[in-house]
Amino acid sequence: MSAYSATFRVPAISSIVQPALQAQLQALIDHKTKPPGSLGQLESLALQIGLVCQSTQPAALQPSAFIFAADHGVMAENVSAFPQSVTWQMVENFLAGGAAINVFARQHACPLQIIDAGVNHVFAARSALLDRKIAMGSKNLACEAAMSALECEQALLAGMALVAESPANVLILGEMGIGNTTVASALMQKITDLPLALCVGAGTGLAPAGVAHKQAVLARALALHAQVSEPLEILAHLGGFEIAMMVGAMLQAASMRKLILIDGFIVTSALLVARLLAPQVQEYCVFAHCSDESGHRAMLDFLGAQPLLTLGLRLGEGSGAMLALPLLQAARNFLVEMASFAAAEVDGALAS
Amino acid sequence: MSAYSATFRVPAISSIVQPALQAQLQALIDHKTKPPGSLGQLESLALQIGLVCQSTQPAALQPSAFIFAADHGVMAENVSAFPQSVTWQMVENFLAGGAAINVFARQHACPLQIIDAGVNHVFAARSALLDRKIAMGSKNLACEAAMSALECEQALLAGMALVAESPANVLILGEMGIGNTTVASALMQKITDLPLALCVGAGTGLAPAGVAHKQAVLARALALHAQVSEPLEILAHLGGFEIAMMVGAMLQAASMRKLILIDGFIVTSALLVARLLAPQVQEYCVFAHCSDESGHRAMLDFLGAQPLLTLGLRLGEGSGAMLALPLLQAARNFLVEMASFAAAEVDGALAS
Numbered sequence: 001m002s003a004y005s006a007t008f009r010v011p012a013i014s015s016i017v018q019p020a021l022q023a024q025l026q027a028l029i030d031h032k033t034k035p036p037g038s039l040g041q042l043e044s045l046a047l048q049i050g051l052v053c054q055s056t057q058p059a060a061l062q063p064s065a066f067i068f069a070a071d072h073g074v075m076a077e078n079v080s081a082f083p084q085s086v087t088w089q090m091v092e093n094f095l096a097g098g099a100a101i102n103v104f105a106r107q108h109a110c111p112l113q114i115i116d117a118g119v120n121h122v123f124a125a126r127s128a129l130l131d132r133k134i135a136m137g138s139k140n141l142a143c144e145a146a147m148s149a150l151e152c153e154q155a156l157l158a159g160m161a162l163v164a165e166s167p168a169n170v171l172i173l174g175e176m177g178i179g180n181t182t183v184a185s186a187l188m189q190k191i192t193d194l195p196l197a198l199c200v201g202a203g204t205g206l207a208p209a210g211v212a213h214k215q216a217v218l219a220r221a222l223a224l225h226a227q228v229s230e231p232l233e234i235l236a237h238l239g240g241f242e243i244a245m246m247v248g249a250m251l252q253a254a255s256m257r258k259l260i261l262i263d264g265f266i267v268t269s270a271l272l273v274a275r276l277l278a279p280q281v282q283e284y285c286v287f288a289h290c291s292d293e294s295g296h297r298a299m300l301d302f303l304g305a306q307p308l309l310t311l312g313l314r315l316g317e318g319s320g321a322m323l324a325l326p327l328l329q330a331a332r333n334f335l336v337e338m339a340s341f342a343a344a345e346v347d348g349a350l351a352s
Numbered sequence: 353m354s355a356y357s358a359t360f361r362v363p364a365i366s367s368i369v370q371p372a373l374q375a376q377l378q379a380l381i382d383h384k385t386k387p388p389g390s391l392g393q394l395e396s397l398a399l400q401i402g403l404v405c406q407s408t409q410p411a412a413l414q415p416s417a418f419i420f421a422a423d424h425g426v427m428a429e430n431v432s433a434f435p436q437s438v439t440w441q442m443v444e445n446f447l448a449g450g451a452a453i454n455v456f457a458r459q460h461a462c463p464l465q466i467i468d469a470g471v472n473h474v475f476a477a478r479s480a481l482l483d484r485k486i487a488m489g490s491k492n493l494a495c496e497a498a499m500s501a502l503e504c505e506q507a508l509l510a511g512m513a514l515v516a517e518s519p520a521n522v523l524i525l526g527e528m529g530i531g532n533t534t535v536a537s538a539l540m541q542k543i544t545d546l547p548l549a550l551c552v553g554a555g556t557g558l559a560p561a562g563v564a565h566k567q568a569v570l571a572r573a574l575a576l577h578a579q580v581s582e583p584l585e586i587l588a589h590l591g592g593f594e595i596a597m598m599v600g601a602m603l604q605a606a607s608m609r610k611l612i613l614i615d616g617f618i619v620t621s622a623l624l625v626a627r628l629l630a631p632q633v634q635e636y637c638v639f640a641h642c643s644d645e646s647g648h649r650a651m652l653d654f655l656g657a658q659p660l661l662t663l664g665l666r667l668g669e670g671s672g673a674m675l676a677l678p679l680l681q682a683a684r685n686f687l688v689e690m691a692s693f694a695a696a697e698v699d700g701a702l703a704s
Contacts, residue, residue: 036557082700315386327675344451
């Protein structure tokens, strides 16, 4: 047995499938005052929300966003269009309220917490920044394992604890970490076994030569870790602190029947790991958007996921998930608030 | 000269193009703390909002929704899955707050007004229903002109007046009218000259035989009105009261530099008419979604429009536009509220 399977226990996660409740929900949705099916994807979303909440009248959604920040040793290989310093500088920007995720969270009145999962910077202590720093960045996965088994487990547990303490029933997970599209590409290739070229993109804006270099670094890393096969080993060798914390957060959320609003390429790579550990976790996930980061579409296809938005976003920070939040709320709201044909005394469809 | 060109005056509409302001806006957008272009479609939307509002710091958007209801004489041809009575019954549902548009408008704190443009029903007077009834429904366009020139002009002016009196700077236009996908298909085919089969769909849920019948009715109608060629004649012969009011509303909105959030198939058919009268009106339009109603995609392609949402919606009522409203607000908010790299002291991209 490898060290990686030693201590971490995946929490118990139930399937949301419940045929009697599903039939009740579907009947409710079909009798709302609208042509059957005319709310499209919002109808399947309403069904999912009802099943996750185990209710035909789910309570108002209570969202909360967690943005995990960490640095990556693979930045020694020059894999990003931006310098590593941007990670901590953007954390300061989050704390000052000036980033996109701040703007969108304010707009939607969604609480936002920033977590230092392992940024290569010493922050002055302040209440709005949760210090869960595992180390001053991960190791360079092109040369060695990104995390030790212990670090990986610490990160998983930190993510779980954050969610366990949250009163939210909808979680938006986001991330900040210069270099982390490289890490997500590594996890994607390892887990999906898709051609590496399909898994690698421009990240924050690499030119084609930079993408080619990034792909070469990844090919080296994947060869180095070719023998790794257990989910937690894959995460430790090829992941990062923010990704491991999100894996823990997802597992905990699903174990507590909370909805998870999945953002873009990095967050979805964390889900690839989480569902290796517990396939049912995906039943709790709503896919907010298809990112413009090359590879995300293939990742979503691998998961059989249908995203709500396709707006050419590629910012991270949970920004795409935050933008999709009103659609999730709209799905819950029509289920609970719309009149039925009978209640509104509206005539039904003609016999065809 | 035909009677149709006699009295109606299209209001003056300026182009939003202003190269100096556009350059300023683009520079602002590019210097926000995010990789350039990473907010995708929201970036072009922010640019459009700035140009429409003629400001790099547009004021908070103030939306208002108008739902126009009317009946259609073409229902004598049995072109819908639902009976005509559903039009007035749904108006009652709107007034009682039980329809999808009510739920979504409440969620987004958007004022909502219901207008009787020509429903075949005598409503009890009440403050929430604006009585702009032109007639008890239009005539059957498969046999004669749907409206007289005078009725059409009255409807256009009523739509213009509603917008002229509104303090809103973003208009959501919606409609309710059993039979009105048939009318929209007629306008679409006449104006785009696309094959009729591409313009006809299932509406509220016709079976394939019903769609074939609808197409045959439309072929007859289009043959009957083949000689009609002026925009206002096309609208009068093949349109409906709610559509004509929306045409007027769009023209007035653009003349006052208000944004117009375009909903689905019916609302877009009104835009097809409005832009024949004043091509610049489209510069003020944001395309909320691509409807599942067959034909809407082709309509959007004809306009070169890129919709924000593609969720398989086909409900009308302005519901798709209302669902897209937070995205419009997010675009304005990031433009005004996000920090720049310089202000947040975040390092820029590395030289590539």
